[in-house]
Amino acid sequence: MASPLVDRLIGRATGWDRPARATADAINAFYRALRPVQGLLNGRWLGHPLHPLVTDVAVGAWTVVLVFDLIGLAQPGAGLATAAAVSLWLGVLAAIGSLLSGATDWKDTYGLEQRVGFIHGLLMAVVSLLYVLSGVLRLVGPVDGTPARLIGILGFVGLIGGGFLGGEMAFGFGSMVDHNAFRDAVSEFTPVGRIADLGVGLNYVEAAGQPILVVRDGETVSAIGDVCSHAGGPLHEGTLDHGVVTCPWHGSRFRLGDGSVVRSPATFPQPSYEVRVTDGMVEIRTRRL
Ligand code: FES
Missing domain, CATH: 2.102.10.10 (Rieske [2Fe-2S] iron-sulphur domain)
Incomplete structure (x- = not known):
């Protein structure tokens, strides 16, 4: 069930449902042809979903970028710009895995859960593009350029919003949560x-x-x-x-x-x-x- 905040923000936004369903259908059609890839991205080999694992890497890497960039803006010449750029690209790599694994988990959802997951995925895709743009500016311009840092900070703001919706998927809707998690054992024959x-x-x-x-x-x-x-x-x-x-x-x-x-x-x-x-x-x- 959605939290009251998400229900208020997204509960009536039914206009998202048609593109969400079409996207889920396309992903399902893809996996009908390539089943082994689905198992890899769902995390069957891991014994639990892969998505939270790679997501944590992206969020951690981009948090490092935020901290280093804020220090760099407050203290020009602090010498952390290269470390921020490396961490940024690590985050982009993890985000690719996160988007692919997330879409693989999400394709089997319905209704409001599907809608919230779709908006979560779109938001994370935009965030990833902002970080790619910030990373490219650091490559072609000064590695400590202010525009690149500001775009990175904007990306982090989007990351918070997208992460909130991702949490809603797990904790509000129980998406990919073990549906036997709270089941009692039958202890005697x-x-x-x-x-x-x-x-x-x-x-x-x-x-x-x-x-x-x-x-x-x-x-x-x-x-x-x-x-x-x-x-x-x-x-x-x-x-x-x-x-x-x-x-x-x-x-x-x-x-x-x-x-x-x-x-x-x-x-x-x-x-x-x-x-x-x-x-x-x-x-x-x-x-x-
Ligand atoms: S495979 Fe989804 S409920 Fe069983």
């Missing part, structure tokens, strides 16, 4: 139904109040969390193929054996459960590491 009553394939059950996907294949039964870690999709409505479940919402894939992510956009694994069958009754508990 808990009965979920008789094996004879389970259909072959995907079944939804609950144990100790937790939503669980139970998969029966003959006499073999496996179980993982039913709520997709990416954005909360119902896995029991997905599809099953060779021990891998595909989420019906955005196509994340999870291995039944241990809940691990086989394909993004999910980056966090599913809760995984041990299963035993006692006198025909299926019992599960959270898998112990």
Whole structure:
């Protein structure tokens, strides 16, 4: 849910929705052809989203630029101009990774979340261009030129606004947050139904109040969390193929054996459960590491 400030500023700005949807559709079409790139930029290999990591590098590098430039403006000849320029380009490099990874995470959003993310991305793109302009002026002119420094300071002001909206995406909308983060463990073996009553394939059950996907294949039964870690999709409505479940919402894939992510956009694994069958009754508990 959006914070009251964002709701007031962007809540009614529906004019952004059409370009946002068209952009998300174009990114989705791109990734249908190039799935491995999506996993790389979502951060599946990292075990959590890549975007905050590269964003931190850009924000840190540009904060250094701001501090050095302010010192340079207050004390001409302080000798920090070259260090500021190097930090600026490091920030630009990180910003490229940040824009690409952010767009990859954002493409699977909807409604107000999509609109806020679109404006956040546009703002960050403008900020990046301002820093590129500032960096080029430092290359072709004096490295401690006042116009380059002022453009950098302007970029930092935009960075604060864009960063605020980025925080809203994570903390207001829970974008790319593990949707099982607050789920309790099933600490003891808990009965979920008789094996004879389970259909072959995907079944939804609950144990100790937790939503669980139970998969029966003959006499073999496996179980993982039913709520997709990416954005909360119902896995029991997905599809099953060779021990891998595909989420019906955005196509994340999870291995039944241990809940691990086989394909993004999910980056966090599913809760995984041990299963035993006692006198025909299926019992599960959270898998112990
Ligand atoms: S909710 Fe997005 S892939 Fe499952």
